[in-house]
Amino acid sequence: MLEWLAFPLAIGVAAFIPKGKMKDETVIKQIFENKGVCIKRDDVLHYPNLKKKIQGEGYTTYLFSMPYGLHTEDIEDVLPAIKEALQKEVEIEVDGLLKIDVFHEQLPKKWDYEESLVRPGTWEIPIGKNHKGILYHDFEKYCHLLCGGVTRFGKTVFMKEGMNTLILNNPQDVGIYVLDLKAGLEFYKYKSLPQVKEVACDVFESAELLNQITQDLKNRELYFREKGYTNIVDTPIKKRTFIFVDEGAELSPNIVKSKEAKKYAEFCQAALSEIARIGGGLGYRLIYATQYPTKEAVPMQVKMNIVARLSFVCATGVASKVLLDETGAEDLPSIPGRAIYLVEKKRTVQVPYIDDKMMFTMMEERKDDILNVKPSGNNPTDNRPSRNRKD
Numbered sequence: 001m002l003e004w005l006a007f008p009l010a011i012g013v014a015a016f017i018p019k020g021k022m023k024d025e026t027v028i029k030q031i032f033e034n035k036g037v038c039i040k041r042d043d044v045l046h047y048p049n050l051k052k053k054i055q056g057e058g059y060t061t062y063l064f065s066m067p068y069g070l071h072t073e074d075i076e077d078v079l080p081a082i083k084e085a086l087q088k089e090v091e092i093e094v095d096g097l098l099k100i101d102v103f104h105e106q107l108p109k110k111w112d113y114e115e116s117l118v119r120p121g122t123w124e125i126p127i128g129k130n131h132k133g134i135l136y137h138d139f140e141k142y143c144h145l146l147c148g149g150v151t152r153f154g155k156t157v158f159m160k161e162g163m164n165t166l167i168l169n170n171p172q173d174v175g176i177y178v179l180d181l182k183a184g185l186e187f188y189k190y191k192s193l194p195q196v197k198e199v200a201c202d203v204f205e206s207a208e209l210l211n212q213i214t215q216d217l218k219n220r221e222l223y224f225r226e227k228g229y230t231n232i233v234d235t236p237i238k239k240r241t242f243i244f245v246d247e248g249a250e251l252s253p254n255i256v257k258s259k260e261a262k263k264y265a266e267f268c269q270a271a272l273s274e275i276a277r278i279g280g281g282l283g284y285r286l287i288y289a290t291q292y293p294t295k296e297a298v299p300m301q302v303k304m305n306i307v308a309r310l311s312f313v314c315a316t317g318v319a320s321k322v323l324l325d326e327t328g329a330e331d332l333p334s335i336p337g338r339a340i341y342l343v344e345k346k347r348t349v350q351v352p353y354i355d356d357k358m359m360f361t362m363m364e365e366r367k368d369d370i371l372n373v374k375p376s377g378n379n380p381t382d383n384r385p386s387r388n389r390k391d
């Protein structure tokens with residue numbers, strides 16, 4: 001009778017061991033076992049083997065050796081299970097060894113943008129805070145950025161934060177065009193800044209503007225050829241031209257209603273593809289945001305030529321795959337500003353918060369720098385559009 005009781009009792013005790021008492025590394029190993037993250041050789045199962053544990057400030061790194069034949073994707077598939085079991089933020093990287101960073105603190109749910117984030121003279125913008133510090137995106141290294149995620153999770157706030165930083169970083173040398181396809185409600189108010197060259201508010205205005213930009217791009221190509229330049233980062237040219245597209249799906253021929261608008265949308269997508277394809281070396285930087293990261297909303301050439309991605313929470317794993325080439329963004333917590341930044345590897349960040357009032361205050365404080373922009377002459381590397389501005 002007693003023997004009969006002993007077995008179920010043992011199971012019962014094991015099932016109720018409080019998770020908090022189990023070491024993180026034991027939890028990770030158990031998940032590998034339960035989810036079958038292993039390879040079978042000579043009838044023996046080989047799992048990732050813990051080699052080293054390194055204590056960082058606020059996080060622990062576990063280094064596992066990977067049995068040959070196991071792939072990064074096999075580990076990524078079980079990442080949500082590890083996060084859920086540990087109730088902690090976890091990042092993985094495979095570089096010879098499997099490196100698992102387990103962070104002890106949660107990321108902040110919100111933090112405010114402040115002027116100390118500005119890095120004058122560079123083309124870097126803050127992407128967000130992770131457990132190891134503040135990550136920046138450097139447009140000199142990765143010239144374009146694709147951004148997506150469901151409505152109301154921070155795409156426009158991020159774009160404004162980026163625009164604000166670029167202006168404060170390089171008030172003399174930045175030129176900004178905005179396609180604000182929500183009728184200009186977000187960005188039209190910045191049109192009077194000397195750095196903001198034009199704001200297009202619908203598909204027709206976008207087509208007109210992109211037509212000028214691609215003409216300028218061709219002139220710049222000729223100029224570069226004459227000078228023997230290959231990439232703007234290796235030239236003395238300081239100017240850079242940014243094209244922000246907020247809600248790129250509105251330029252999708254499948255979404256616009258009228259026949260006429262479809263033609264304009266097709267033109268816009270072709271122009272954006274050209275900018276993404278050849279603009280980088282010539283000093284054009286594209287920041288393309290969309291709620292609907294579908295094949296129709298993100299033209300193939302745009303996606304293929306943008307390696308840096310920022311994904312806020314996505315509706316489905318399919319949407320996450322379009323943005324990050326992997327699932328994962330659908331599992332982000334429902335926190336505005338929480339996103340996955342992908343450059344070389346994926347990192348979860350909390351994007352700094354900014355609003356119009358904060359931007360106006362910062363710009364007001366720096367108005368001498370921002371408003372006194374010197375005219376930059378009449379060469380193809382000038383940031384001004386090729387026609388006279390109407391305003």
Ligand SMILES: Nc1ncnc2c1ncn2[C@@H]1O[C@H](COP(=O)(O)OP(=O)(O)OP(=O)(O)O)[C@@H](O)[C@H]1O
Nearest residue numbers: 110151152153154155156157291336337351352353
């Ligand atoms: N980085 C952030 N930190 C904290 N809160 C944020 C952040 N970004 C956005 N929010 C909150 O979410 C709201 C919506 O943000 P935003 O307008 O940028 O979303 P969106 O993704 O552009 O939405 P839509 O696709 O509908 O245009 C903001 O008004 C703000 O309250």
Ligand SMILES: [Mg+2]
Nearest residue numbers: 155156157246
């Ligand atoms: Mg928006």
